[in-house]
Amino acid sequence: MTIGIIGLGLMGGSLGMDLRGLPFVKKVIGHDHNAAHCTAALNFGLVDEIVDFEALLQCDTIVLSVPVDAIIAILQQMPGKIKPDSTVIDLGSTKARIAQSIPAAIRENVVTAHPMTGTENFGPEAAISGLYKDKVVVLCDMEESGQLQQETAVRLFSGLFMRLHYMRASEHDRHAALISHMPHAISYSLANTVLNQEDKYNILALAAGGFRSMSRLAKSSPVMWEDIFRQNKEHLLEAINLFEDELDAMKKAIRDEAWDEIHKRLETGKKLHEII
Amino acid sequence: MTIGIIGLGLMGGSLGMDLRGLPFVKKVIGHDHNAAHCTAALNFGLVDEIVDFEALLQCDTIVLSVPVDAIIAILQQMPGKIKPDSTVIDLGSTKARIAQSIPAAIRENVVTAHPMTGTENFGPEAAISGLYKDKVVVLCDMEESGQLQQETAVRLFSGLFMRLHYMRASEHDRHAALISHMPHAISYSLANTVLNQEDKYNILALAAGGFRSMSRLAKSSPVMWEDIFRQNKEHLLEAINLFEDELDAMKKAIRDEAWDEIHKRLETGKKLHEII
Numbered sequence: 001m002t003i004g005i006i007g008l009g010l011m012g013g014s015l016g017m018d019l020r021g022l023p024f025v026k027k028v029i030g031h032d033h034n035a036a037h038c039t040a041a042l043n044f045g046l047v048d049e050i051v052d053f054e055a056l057l058q059c060d061t062i063v064l065s066v067p068v069d070a071i072i073a074i075l076q077q078m079p080g081k082i083k084p085d086s087t088v089i090d091l092g093s094t095k096a097r098i099a100q101s102i103p104a105a106i107r108e109n110v111v112t113a114h115p116m117t118g119t120e121n122f123g124p125e126a127a128i129s130g131l132y133k134d135k136v137v138v139l140c141d142m143e144e145s146g147q148l149q150q151e152t153a154v155r156l157f158s159g160l161f162m163r164l165h166y167m168r169a170s171e172h173d174r175h176a177a178l179i180s181h182m183p184h185a186i187s188y189s190l191a192n193t194v195l196n197q198e199d200k201y202n203i204l205a206l207a208a209g210g211f212r213s214m215s216r217l218a219k220s221s222p223v224m225w226e227d228i229f230r231q232n233k234e235h236l237l238e239a240i241n242l243f244e245d246e247l248d249a250m251k252k253a254i255r256d257e258a259w260d261e262i263h264k265r266l267e268t269g270k271k272l273h274e275i276i
Numbered sequence: 277m278t279i280g281i282i283g284l285g286l287m288g289g290s291l292g293m294d295l296r297g298l299p300f301v302k303k304v305i306g307h308d309h310n311a312a313h314c315t316a317a318l319n320f321g322l323v324d325e326i327v328d329f330e331a332l333l334q335c336d337t338i339v340l341s342v343p344v345d346a347i348i349a350i351l352q353q354m355p356g357k358i359k360p361d362s363t364v365i366d367l368g369s370t371k372a373r374i375a376q377s378i379p380a381a382i383r384e385n386v387v388t389a390h391p392m393t394g395t396e397n398f399g400p401e402a403a404i405s406g407l408y409k410d411k412v413v414v415l416c417d418m419e420e421s422g423q424l425q426q427e428t429a430v431r432l433f434s435g436l437f438m439r440l441h442y443m444r445a446s447e448h449d450r451h452a453a454l455i456s457h458m459p460h461a462i463s464y465s466l467a468n469t470v471l472n473q474e475d476k477y478n479i480l481a482l483a484a485g486g487f488r489s490m491s492r493l494a495k496s497s498p499v500m501w502e503d504i505f506r507q508n509k510e511h512l513l514e515a516i517n518l519f520e521d522e523l524d525a526m527k528k529a530i531r532d533e534a535w536d537e538i539h540k541r542l543e544t545g546k547k548l549h550e551i552i
Contacts, residue, residue, distance in 0.1 A: 116484040136481050165481045178473055179482045183490040185530075186462060189523040191545035197454055197518060200551050205412050205441045206455045207552045208392040213489040214459040219549045222542035229530055229538060240527050242473060244520065247465040251516050254461075254505055262505060266498035269467035273495045275476050276483045 001026060001152075004051075004059030006074060008032040008041040010118060011091055012065030013127030015160075016046040022159045031056040032124075040124040054081070061087045061152055067227040068092040072101045079105040087152040089113055093176065093224075094231040095140045095169035108146035111153040112169060114138045114176065115162065120219040132160040140169040177235035181228055182243055185236065187217035188225075277302060277428075280327075280335030282350060284308040284317040286394060287367055288341030289403030291436075292322040298435045307332040308400075316400040330357070337363045337428055343503040344368040348377040355381040363428040365389055369452065369500075370507040371416045371445035384422035387429040388445060390414045390452065391438065396495040408436040416445040453511035457504055458519055461512065463493035464501075 003019055005012045008030050016028045030047035032038050038050045056062065062082065064071045071090045075098070082088065088110045092098050095112050102110050117135040119126065137157045142150055157164060167175075194203060194215070229236055253261045279295055281288045284306050292304045306323035308314050314326045332338065338358065340347045347366045351374070354364065364386045368374050371388050378386050393411040395402065413433045418426055433440060443451075470479060470491070505512055529537045 116482055118484060118486070120486075135484070138481070175474065175478050175482050178470055179479065179487050180484065183466060183487055185526055186466065186523065187486075187490065188542055188545035189526050190459060190462065190519060191548040192541060193515075193519045193522045194454055195544065195548055196522075198451065202451050203455065203548070203551050205414070206392055206451050208394060208411070208456065210394070210396075210463075210493050211455050211459055212552060213492050214463065215548055215552075216489050217486050218542075218545040220546075222539055222546060225542055226535055226539045230533070230535060233530055233533070237527060237531055239469075240523065240530075243466060243469045244523065244527075246469045246472075247462065247516065247520065250461055250465050251513060251520075254509055254516075255513055257506070257509070259502055259506060263498055263502045265468060266464055266494075266501055268471065269464035269494040270496075270498060272467040272471055272479070272491055275479050276488060276491075 001060035002029060003027070003156075004029045004031065004056040004062045005047065006031050006053075006056060006062065006064050007066035007070075008037045008046060008124050009065065010122045010126040010131075011115070012063065013041055013044070013046040013124045014129070014131035015063060015065065016041065017044075017127055017129050018132060018160055019156070020045070020048065024155065024159070029056060029059055037124050044124060044127060046124060046127055057081045058083060059086065061089065061156065064088065064090040064092070067224045068094050068098060068231045069227045071098055075102055075106070075110070078109075079103045082106065082109060085148055087111060087149040089153055089156070091115060093180065093228050095172045097231045099141055099144075099169040107144060109149055111142070111145045111149050112140045113153065113157070114140070114172060115157075120216050122221045122224070132157075132162050135162055136165050137162045138165045138167050138172055140167055140172050142166055173232050174235045177232050177239040178242070181232055181236050182239035184217050184220065184225055185229070185240060186243065187215055191215045191218035277336035278305060279303070279337045279339065280305045280307065280332040281323065281339045281341060282307050282329075282332060283340065283342035283346070284313045284322060284400050285341065286398045286402040286407075287391070288339065289317055289320070289322040289400045290405070290407035291339060291341065292317070293320075293403055293405050294408060294436055295432070296321070296324065300431065300435070305332060305335055313400050320400060320403060322400060322403055333357045334359060335362065337365065337432065340364065340366040340368070343500045344370050344374060344507045345503045347374055351378055351382070351386070354385075355379045358382065358385060361424055363387060363425040365429055365432070367391055369456065369504050371448045373507045375417055375420075375445040383420060385425060387418070387421045387425050388416045389429065389433070390416070390448060391433075396492050398497045398500070408433075408438050411438055412441050413438045414441050414443050414448055416443055416448050418442055449508050450511045453508050453515040454518070457508055457512050458515035460493050460496065460501055461505070461516060462519065463491055467491045467494035
């Protein structure tokens with residue numbers, strides 16, 4: 001089959017790079033509204049060819065790896081333009097609003113997926129081979145997709161050695177808010193707190209590995225994360241509230257010098273690492 | 277010189293491992309109140325020899341790499357027991373309370389230092405070579421230490437290829453609260469929030485690199501961090517308040533759908549990475 005990728009940044013570029021090596025993939029075709037990304041994607045060997053938007057819609061399988069608001073916009077333009085049996089896979093980090101926005105005429109064509117992978121870097125120069133390997137991909141509302149499209153998505157993600165999980169889109173968004181989106185809001189807020197309080201000299205002198213790993217996510221693309229925060233607003237607010245309650249309880253215990261309680265909180269937090 | 281290390285965990289063990297190779301170090305002697313740590317330290321080659329507490333106090337240079345409350349307790353036992361010109365270096369992560377607690381009789385013997393390095397792992401099995409190399413060590417209130425002790429500390433940390441920074445102890449604690457201690461409180465609180473809301477299956481399925489790096493610090497030793505929170509209580513509470521104000525402002529902007537403001541907050545947070 002021919003696979004068309006719209007959006008040749010970290011996710012789309014890394015995908016193209018590894019799909020090119022699969023036996024059932026004839027050609028990987030790319031499109032990006034940023035001309036520099038197109039040139040870079042060709043130079044780095046992320047895709048075989050660059051075409052314009054209309055031509056890309058003729059691919060057998062189309063992957064949307066653009067910010068979540070752009071995914072919704074592109075889906076609206078697809079009815080009547082894609083091939084009747086084509087498979088459209090979106091890789092957005094939020095799923096409910098995207099799922100709701102799919103035009104009825106192409107609902108069976110679309111598979112909504114969220115690969116749980118990435119780095120804080122972005123753009124085609126950030127693309128790396130193996131980004132998807134051994135990672136989880138969450139497939140949402142799969143029963144709404146056609147039989148052929150379900151099979152194509154499974155074949156493609158399995159070909160990349162991903163582990164497949166199935167979830168309702170709304171359920172996905174609640175979990176993703178807690179485990180991914182809220183931690184990003186924390187990382188950006190932590191970076192801002194320190195930047196407002198400290199000069200460059202002290203940050204450089206005192207930042208050990210801990211601070212670096214806590215602020216790493218604040219390197220992520222502001223455009224992409226603004227979109228995700230917008231699309232998953234309610235779940236994100238709920239997750240931030242839950243976190244704030246927890247931090248407040250920790251703060252109160254420190255203020256009250258309730259060291260036994262603090263010790264208990266540190267011990268329970270540490271249990272997370274029996275899981276991951 | 278002979279160097280005695282009290283506390284053979286990650287910090288003390290890694291220190292012993294690399295000090296053993298230095299030309300001016302005759303012997304590295306260890307002591308740990310945990311007998312299993314002593315055996316492990318010998319097996320892993322972290323020290324040349326294990327001795328009891330009283331014997332260790334006869335070393336030319338004594339390094340205290342135990343939790344901060346234990347550092348204070350040990351300092352109180354030193355007057356009259358250490359050699360008159362010995363150098364005592366403490367590696368505690370808080371500095372003001374330790375500095376205040378040093379008995380007047382041995383004030384010139386002591387150098388208070390904070391090496392800005394570490395990992396989330398602990399115990400002698402966590403010790404690694406090169407942990408100190410190219411990292412910053414903050415030396416506090418150096419003018420209070422004797423000439424010989426200042427020189428010994430500089431020689432030792434320079435021998436490990438560390439970069440030396442000088443600060444008042446109180447100033448150190450304010451900065452460390454912001455850049456290290458508060459981020460640990462956040463990481464533990466994040467871990468607890470997710471553990472309270474999610475089952476193991478979802479955490480495993482959905483935890484990508486971002487969540488792993490945000491919760492990594494929650495693997496740290498609860499005993500050690502309870503001590504640090506206690507010793508740096510006021511600065512830590514102040515730092516948590518500053519962070520909460522920042523996160524609250526982000527939350528409010530999300531609730532009000534003030535996307536321009538959110539974008540600006542993400543862009544400014546991202547600037548941190550022009551520094552580190």
